[in-house]
Amino acid sequence: MVILSSLKNCFQLFYVLKISAAGFKYTANRGLILQSVSSDVYQNLAMEDWIHDNMNLENRQVLFLWRNSPTVVIGRHQNPWQECNLKIMRKKNIKLSRRRSGGGTVYHDLGNINFTFFTSKKKYERMENLKLVVRALKGLQPQLDVCATDRYDLLLDGNFKISGTAAKLGRTVAYHHCTLLCSADKINLSSVLKSPYKVIKSNATPSMPALVKNLFEEDPTLTCEMVMDAVAAEYARCHQIDHHITLINPADETVFPGINNKTKELQTWEWIYGKTPKFSISTCFNMVYEQSLLEVKVDIHVKHGRIEVCNIVLPEQWLPPAMCNELEKNLIGSKFCPSETTALASTLLRICPQNYELHSKWSLLCENVMTLM
Amino acid sequence: MAALRALRRLGASLAPRCPGRCGPLISPRTGRPQAASARSLGTGALLCAARKFTDKHEWISVENGIGTVGISNFAQEALGDIVYCSLPEIGTKLNKQDEFGALESVKAASELYSPLTGEVTEINATLADNPGLVNKSCYEDGWLIKMTVDNPSELNELMSEDAYEKFIKSIED
Numbered sequence: 309m310v311i312l313s314s315l316k317n318c319f320q321l322f323y324v325l326k327i328s329a330a331g332f333k334y335t336a337n338r339g340l341i342l343q344s345v346s347s348d349v350y351q352n353l354a355m356e357d358w359i360h361d362n363m364n365l366e367n368r369q370v371l372f373l374w375r376n377s378p379t380v381v382i383g384r385h386q387n388p389w390q391e392c393n394l395k396i397m398r399k400k401n402i403k404l405s406r407r408r409s410g411g412g413t414v415y416h417d418l419g420n421i422n423f424t425f426f427t428s429k430k431k432y433e434r435m436e437n438l439k440l441v442v443r444a445l446k447g448l449q450p451q452l453d454v455c456a457t458d459r460y461d462l463l464l465d466g467n468f469k470i471s472g473t474a475a476k477l478g479r480t481v482a483y484h485h486c487t488l489l490c491s492a493d494k495i496n497l498s499s500v501l502k503s504p505y506k507v508i509k510s511n512a513t514p515s516m517p518a519l520v521k522n523l524f525e526e527d528p529t530l531t532c533e534m535v536m537d538a539v540a541a542e543y544a545r546c547h548q549i550d551h552h553i554t555l556i557n558p559a560d561e562t563v564f565p566g567i568n569n570k571t572k573e574l575q576t577w578e579w580i581y582g583k584t585p586k587f588s589i590s591t592c593f594n595m596v597y598e599q600s601l602l603e604v605k606v607d608i609h610v611k612h613g614r615i616e617v618c619n620i621v622l623p624e625q626w627l628p629p630a631m632c633n634e635l636e637k638n639l640i641g642s643k644f645c646p647s648e649t650t651a652l653a654s655t656l657l658r659i660c661p662q663n664y665e666l667h668s669k670w671s672l673l674c675e676n677v678m679t680l681m
Numbered sequence: 682m683a684a685l686r687a688l689r690r691l692g693a694s695l696a697p698r699c700p701g702r703c704g705p706l707i708s709p710r711t712g713r714p715q716a717a718s719a720r721s722l723g724t725g726a727l728l729c730a731a732r733k734f735t736d737k738h739e740w741i742s743v744e745n746g747i748g749t750v751g752i753s754n755f756a757q758e759a760l761g762d763i764v765y766c767s768l769p770e771i772g773t774k775l776n777k778q779d780e781f782g783a784l785e786s787v788k789a790a791s792e793l794y795s796p797l798t799g800e801v802t803e804i805n806a807t808l809a810d811n812p813g814l815v816n817k818s819c820y821e822d823g824w825l826i827k828m829t830v831d832n833p834s835e836l837n838e839l840m841s842e843d844a845y846e847k848f849i850k851s852i853e854d
Contacts, residue, residue: 383785385767408790409790410764410765410785410786475788475790476789477788477790479737479792482789511809513765513785585765
């Protein structure tokens with residue numbers, strides 16, 4: 309039986325979370341099941357950080373349930389240019405976020421459920437958590453062929469990935485989180501998780517692409533709500549606590565002091581793009597200008613999301629060398645970002661000779677360089 | 682938890698077992714830190730810097746005022762194959778216990794905590810292309826950062842190698 313507490317209970321929750329002395333139910337001591345009312349990925353990731361940093365998990369474990377509106381989530385040490393299609397994401401208004409745990413890139417939408425299992429470092433045990441999820445699913449649908457692999461994925465029918473795992477080990481607390489595809493938009497998923505680049509050289513951690521499936525395709529009665537409830541029930545059974553899900557609002561600073569700062573940090577360019585391990589793009593591409601095909605060679609090195617080295621080689625005299633050098637010089641130090649490059653290119657254009665041919669060549673070159681970003 | 686605290690107190694008064702070894706800078710008689718003079722191992726002009734350990738499984742070895750920091754064998758085994766090392770910039774100022782980076786392994790992303798207060802002077806650039814060095818040679822080639830030692834007295838709060846070995850035995854139980 310699920311009892312969803314209203315937000316009014318958040319005040320009680322504050323004490324449950326912060327004070328370990330008497331004054332609340334014994335069962336809250338051993339375990340808590342929390343569910344976010346927000347579908348904002350940054351707020352939900354901030355909630356994970358807050359629990360990790362503030363809760364005393366020595367003798368207590370927490371399960372956190374959350375879902376996000378369409379977003380791509382990359383791992384701590386990954387390269388977004390390498391992992392997803394930023395152009396399509398910008399067009400479709402799909403957010404990009406970077407989580408603090410390791411692992412690969414995933415697509416979230418409201419058809420995907422995220423489970424975060426918080427424990428002390430000692431009790432960190434990913435396989436046990438996954439077995440719990442499998443038991444919950446089989447409880448709902450005994451015919452379901454779902455199992456955990458030694459890479460901590462969950463596979464449906466032995467072939468299709470329905471869940472991926474990542475984790476973070478902190479000072480005294482650990483968390484293991486995993487996704488679960490119930491009814492996610494697979495078309496969006498495959499279009500955004502394919503990078504247009506083949507030419508990035510980087511030591512960022514790569515993702516392992518996999519065939520995916522939704523639980524819903526196997527059994528249309530398996531909705532997100534049912535699955536979340538089943539996992540919560542199994543968690544409650546294992547930890548001998550009440551099957552009681554507390555709704556929490558990750559934007560509530562009174563219950564979670566400091567959480568809005570965490571949310572802000574997760575949204576900064578410096579965190580999302582700037583944390584990318586250094587990489588370089590060395591490529592040739594062709595431009596068409598007035599029926600001639602021109603070859604352009606570009607070599608760009610990016611560190612902390614900013615251009616460190618920039619070499620653009622054009623056919624001789626196609627553009628005055630001074631102009632090209634000016635572009636290269638100004639790109640160095642700027643963010644590897646199309647909007648910043650557009651602004652830069654427009655500024656530079658204003659100070660160069662007012663000549664239609666030069667302007668159109670310049671715009672063509674800048675447009676092409678920007679497609680790399 | 683109480684046992685661990687007791688162990689830490691005990692660690693400070695453990696006598697070195699092998700006289701010829703580079704032992705902890707603790708007087709066996711009083712249990713108090715000796716004046717800072719590392720016993721050398723005999724041959725060579727290089728002073729042996731006694732390795733000290735934190736309860737988060739980092740080690741630091743100080744030589745000529747510069748501390749070299751890495752993770753212990755216990756830690757590298759627990760982490761599994763390391764696939765990425767995220768290290769700070771040179772010049773970063775760290776307080777003791779500040780987070781200074783992370784190691785990503787097949788197991789998880791794990792934070793790294795500074796054993797002492799100081800400034801980062803060098804980072805191990807070979808780890809960028811070869812993060813597995815931390816697993817293969819955690820005490821030698823797999824070092825992580827070098828840093829200045831702003832408060833040498835903080836070294837006394839860390840565990841000697843013997844104390845650390847006892848510490849990990851206690852957590853394994």
